[in-house]
Amino acid sequence: MRVAVSACLLGERCKYNGGSNRDVALIEALHAQGCTVVPVCPEVAGGLPVPRPRSEISAGRVVDEFGASVDAAFRSGAAAELARIEAAGGIDAAVLQPRSPSCGAGLIYDGSFTGKLVPGDGVFTALLKEHGVPVYAPDEVDARLLGEGR
Numbered sequence: 001m002r003v004a005v006s007a008c009l010l011g012e013r014c015k016y017n018g019g020s021n022r023d024v025a026l027i028e029a030l031h032a033q034g035c036t037v038v039p040v041c042p043e044v045a046g047g048l049p050v051p052r053p054r055s056e057i058s059a060g061r062v063v064d065e066f067g068a069s070v071d072a073a074f075r076s077g078a079a080a081e082l083a084r085i086e087a088a089g090g091i092d093a094a095v096l097q098p099r100s101p102s103c104g105a106g107l108i109y110d111g112s113f114t115g116k117l118v119p120g121d122g123v124f125t126a127l128l129k130e131h132g133v134p135v136y137a138p139d140e141v142d143a144r145l146l147g148e149g150r
Contacts, residue, residue: 001034002035002036002089003037003095004039004081004085004091004093004094004095005030005039005095005096006021007041008021008022008041008097009021009023009027009095009096010027010037011027012041014044014050015051016043016051016055018051021097023138025138029141030095038085038088038091040124041081042081042102043055045078045084046073046075046076046077047073048074053065053068054113055070056109056110056111057101057109057111058110058111059111065113074123075123078102078123078124082124082127082128091133092133092134094133094134095137095140095141095145096122096125096135096137097138098138101122101123102123102124104122104125105136106119106121107119108120
């Protein structure tokens with residue numbers, strides 16, 4: 001099984017603040033099941049620097065904490081990562097960083113920069129779903145993603 005995984009979850013220091021969200025349990029679970037892991041970071045692929053201002057989705061557009069639109073970078077990065085994945089043979093699923101304006105699935109920050117969550121998907125997650133790719137949060141990597149006996 002080929003699984004795209006947010007690079008920050010794999011320990012890459014590509015978060016907006018220069019850190020990572022390394023998830024050892026996730027990494028071990030994917031490797032134990034023999035998954036081929038495809039690291040992705042749509043924000044870096046879109047040309048955004050590390051570190052960078054925080055960004056959230058507001059009224060359907062991605063803006064940074066200073067009010068500047070970074071929507072084009074988020075959308076071009078999402079498209080670039082999808083193209084790279086497809087050129088390499090595609091993926092069966094994705095495990096992406098929760099709440100992110102790129103990778104959040106089901107819940108994202110509301111654009112007020114106050115920590116409030118609202119229903120929605122990040123830009124990259126929405127694009128993957130449009131292409132039929134199931135998207136999971138790290139805490140959902142269980143029998144639903146990996147399947148019994150895989």
